[in-house]
Amino acid sequence: MCGITGWVDHGRDLRRERETVQAMTETMACRGPDDEGVWLAPHAALGHRRLAVIDIEGGRQPMVAERDGRPIAVLVYSGEVYNYRELRDELTRLGHRFRTRSDTEVVLEAYLEWGPDLATRLNGMYAFAIWDIPRQELLLVRDRMGIKPLYYFPTPDGVLFGSEPKAILANPLAEPVLDLDGLRELLAVVKTPGHGIFRGMHEVLPGSLVTVGRTGVRTHRYWRLEAREHRDDLDTTVRTVRELLEDIIARQLIADVPLCTLLSGGLDSSAVTALAARLSGERGKVRSFAVDFVGYAEHFRPDAMRDTPDAPFVHEVVRHAGTCHTDIVLSSAELMDPRARAAVLRARDLPVGTGDLDTSLYLLFAAIRRHSTVALSGESADEVFGGYRWFHDPRAVGAETFPWLALPELRRQWDWGAFLDDGLLRALDIAAYQRDEYRTALAEVPVLPGEHGVQRRMRELSHLHLTRFLQLLLDRKDRMSMAVGLEVRVPFCDHRLVEYVFNAPWSMKTFDHREKSLLRAAVADLLPRSVLERGKVPYPSIQDPGYEHRLRERAAELLAEGSFPAEPFVDVAKIRRVLGERPAGNGARAPLEWFLQFNAWLGRYRARVLF
Incomplete structure (x- = not known):
């Protein structure tokens, strides 16, 4: 796993731009703490920061392919290709010769053999760029599910690109500007594929190629x-689900560095952990980690999303699967540490406003990184198998909007009207934006001829989650993990599994009248009964009243300063009114978290916000 960046410009000599390209590359240092490299040519410059996972010595980048002593293609690559060994064997039979054991070289040679069609042969999570020297053309490629990020910024004579916006923004040609459309995308809780949020910036769509040549940009x-x-x-x-999972996890256990699993005690992460432990063939060989909070289990209070704490279930899985386990226990003080919150904001590049969920994940990953370089996660099983509670709530299923926005108990987490200026709220009209995005997303759903009723509607909901909701979670996971140089793999995002389960009928996905029936049945022999019967519980959020108290103190201190960066965008009277009310608990903290983060972001990024 790594950070990549680059610049193509047919109107200037980029060999004179080393300092700028180096600055772009340095923004990716957290993603790649082990090595760095820059390659310059007249009209292309590529930068790379490396997190070494496979072939520690041989996988250095940018990687150059030569024929007859002349360079013909250069690659910067982030991610993992899990079928690289099979591809290497096939390419060897076709006459290719390899100097390293890395999957990076396999990708480069695959391009020389198959051109852009190489993408259809890859199984994995990846984002990479190839500069074709004879063609003077850049190819950007992103994995099918969009696990690894890749942004680009067209310029008059080429393009800037990077794993994260910060790499692009380090170039003087790009400026951090947020217009109304970008603000809407930030606040709508829907990730529009391809939307880069900053004005002029785009994301490479999942499962897509972007080609940049003298004639412009093509997708x-x-x-x-x-x-x-x-x-x-x-x-x-x-049986097929089980076979797929075993093959997927066996492939994703390959690494030349220490590896672990993320364990929450839910069905998804427990299945990954148990399979990893079984496939490793030795009790205690697989490490597992869980996040917890001081006093969380002892003082737990059920809320609209969480009816049980994780810890008892985590420890039962540990005993059952025989992992070497560590709990990472966090306090309110750690979650409010200004250094941790600043690191989260820098990792995100934008004020996302998820507060303690991001900070605790960042601190969890930082603690894990002291022991492991790679972690396997249960992320995306809910989207694939239909695990969220709203999949099974008639109010959400029947709503004319994204189901995660349909339930009142969830919507109150995103009450931006509690702080934003009324004029800005009217200009944003977030509800209209969500309606438009919903109609667009619905029109993209593939259906079978004659498919109707419940089966069609549940296919629609599955597609909405896989294309508009999962991207929010994958982006969060990638940013928080790579901020500390930890590679997180997501077995449930393997496209073979996604394709197979997406087309299974809803009646089969709920054959035992519960959520995730197929997954539960596929791993029933691996897990304790309590975990198999446990309902969906999201990633934990701290319940300590002291956390919200500290948030309120920070907000009050900000108002007392009299002038602050976010002042033109908020209604100070509204904020004072909220601060004068009784604390509402963790379900209503999001607007307050966003206000504080938005203010910090404006101060740090010196961004222009246009409305």
Whole structure:
């Protein structure tokens, strides 16, 4: 896993721009603490920061391919290709010769053999750029599910690109400008594919290629979810899910560095942990880590999303699977540490406003990184198998909006009207933006001829989650993990599993009248009964009243200063009114978190906000 960046410009000699390219590359230092490299040519410059995971000595980048002693292609690459060994064997039979054991070289040679079609042959999570020297053309490629990020910023004579916006913004040609559309995207709790939020910036779409040549920028979709008839019966489907999971996790256990699993005690992470432990073949060989908070289990209070604490279930899985386990226990003081919050903001590049959820994940990953370089996660199983509670709530299923926005008990987390200026709120019209995005997303859903009723609607909801909600979570996971140089792999995002389960009928996905029936059945022999029967519980949020008290203190201190960066965008009277009310608990903290983060972001990034 690494950080990549670069600059293509057909109107200038980039060999004179080393200092700028070096600055762009240095912004990716957290993503790649082990090594760095810059490659310059007249019209292309590539930068790379490396987190060494496979072939520690041989995988240095930028990697140059030569033929007859002449360079013909240069690659900067982030991610992992899990079928690189099979591809290497195939390419060897076709006459290619390899100098390293790295998957990076396999990707480069695959491009020389198959051109842009190489993307259809890759299984993994990846974002990479290849400069084709004879063609004087840049190719940007992103994995099918959008696990690894890749941004680009077209310029009059080429493009800037990077794993994160900060790499692009380090170039004087790009400026951090947030217009109304960018603000809407920030606040809508819907991730529009391809939207870069900063004005002029784009994300490479999941499953897509971007080609940049003298004639401009072209995009091509090499993969998308398709509706196919599911012909397997229930027993065959359960068996296939298990076989796929075993193959996926076996591939993702390959690393030349210490590896672990993230364990929450829920079905998803427990399944990954148990399979990893079984496939490793030795009790205690696999390490597992869980996040917890001081006094959380002892003083736990059920809320709209969480009815049980994680710790008892985590420890039961540890005993059952035999992992070498560590709990990372965090306090309110650690979550409010200005250094940690500043690191989260820098990792995010934007004021996302998820507060303690981001900070605790960042601190968890930082603690894990002291022991492991790679972690396996249960992320995306809910989107693939239909695990969220709103999948099974008639109010959400029947709503004419994204289901995660449909329930009142969830919507109150995003009450931006509690702080934002009324004029700005009217200009934003976030509700209209969400309606437009919903209609656009719905129109993209593939369906079978004659598909209707419950099956069609649940296919729609699955597609909405996989394309508009999962991206929020994957981006968060990537930013928080790579901020500390930890590679997090997501087995449930393997496109083979996603394609297969997406097309299984909803009646099969809920055959035991519960959520994630297929996954539960597929791993029933691996887990304790308590975990198999546990309902969906999201990532934990701290309940300590002291945390909200500190948030309120910070906000009050800000108001007392009399002038602060966010002042033109908020209604100070509203904020004072909220601060005078009784604390509302963790379910209503998001607007306060966003206000504080937005103010810090304006001060740090010196961004222009246009409205």
